[in-house]
Amino acid sequence: MISLTHILLIVLVLVVLFGPNKLPEIGRSIGKGTKNFKKALKGEEDIDITHTVKRIEDDNDESHG
Numbered sequence: 276m277i278s279l280t281h282i283l284l285i286v287l288v289l290v291v292l293f294g295p296n297k298l299p300e301i302g303r304s305i306g307k308g309t310k311n312f313k314k315a316l317k318g319e320e321d322i323d324i325t326h327t328v329k330r331i332e333d334d335n336d337e338s339h340g
Contacts, residue, residue: 289298 289301293301
């Protein structure tokens with residue numbers, strides 16, 4: 276189990292390594308990664324691949340026709 280002391284030590288190391296201005300960006304990246312990971316576990320996708328492929332096929336049909 277992680278205690279409050281461990282969390283404060285980790286935050287202190289992060290501030291020293293990356294600086295206080297970079298921490299919000301790192302937090303956002305971690306949050307987005309976690310969100311995408313959870314979506315992947317549920318089987319959800321951000322991009323509808325079938326819709327994209329259909330659109331490409333339609334564009335190819337129009338250019339050849």
